[in-house]
Amino acid sequence: MILSKCSQVSFFVWRSDMTRRAFALLVMTVSAVGTLLAQGKGSESVVKAAVSIKKDGNASVLVVSLAVEKGWHIYANPPGNDDLKPVATSVVLQGGAKGEVVYPAGKQVVDPVVGNYRVYENSEEIKVKFAEAPKGPLKVLVSFQACNEKSCLQPAKVMLEAK
Numbered sequence: 261m262i263l264s265k266c267s268q269v270s271f272f273v274w275r276s277d278m279t280r281r282a283f284a285l286l287v288m289t290v291s292a293v294g295t296l297l298a299q300g301k302g303s304e305s306v307v308k309a310a311v312s313i314k315k316d317g318n319a320s321v322l323v324v325s326l327a328v329e330k331g332w333h334i335y336a337n338p339p340g341n342d343d344l345k346p347v348a349t350s351v352v353l354q355g356g357a358k359g360e361v362v363y364p365a366g367k368q369v370v371d372p373v374v375g376n377y378r379v380y381e382n383s384e385e386i387k388v389k390f391a392e393a394p395k396g397p398l399k400v401l402v403s404f405q406a407c408n409e410k411s412c413l414q415p416a417k418v419m420l421e422a423k
Contacts, residue, residue: 303406303416306332311400311420322359322388322422324351324402328381334404336366336378337386344377347405347415351386354399354419359388398422 306329314321326349328334337348351361363386366378388400398421405415 302414303404304418306406307334307404309402309418309420311422313422320390320393322398324386324400326380326384332406332408333379333381334406336380337363339377341375341377349380349404352401354401357394357398359390362387362389
């Protein structure tokens with residue numbers, strides 16, 4: 261009988277402790293999600309993207325200009341850290357257009373926790389070189405994620421059109 265009561269008490273204490281931990285985890289999760297939703301900001305709120313077509317001799321060059329607000333950065337392509345490849349800035353031509361995308365090197369960041377990586381800050385230009393001028397309007401999908409020293413915003417995908 262004594263053993264049975266001890267088992268019941270220890271089960272109650274264990275269950276109570278697990279309930280407290282689960283509740284604390286729930287509160288932290290809801291708080292974190294609430295904070296993110298309250299910010300309501302995506303990366304496009306601190307990064308402005310524009311596109312233009314320029315001539316380079318006989319070839320055409322599509323230029324994607326990125327303006328990143330002070331205090332923010334976006335991950336370079338390549339980012340220099342395999343863990344950051346999914347959030348690296350990318351430019352993808354739409355509608356079957358073919359061209360060579362040339363990304364700038366970006367700035368090296370030394371981080372003892374995450375590891376070293378490269379970023380774009382302030383303003384950068386990503387160029388797409390074409391052997392022959394594309395016909396008609398050209399659409400390009402630009403993807404990026406903006407971060408500062410404290411947090412990262414939701415990743416953004418911005419469709420741009422050059423005429």
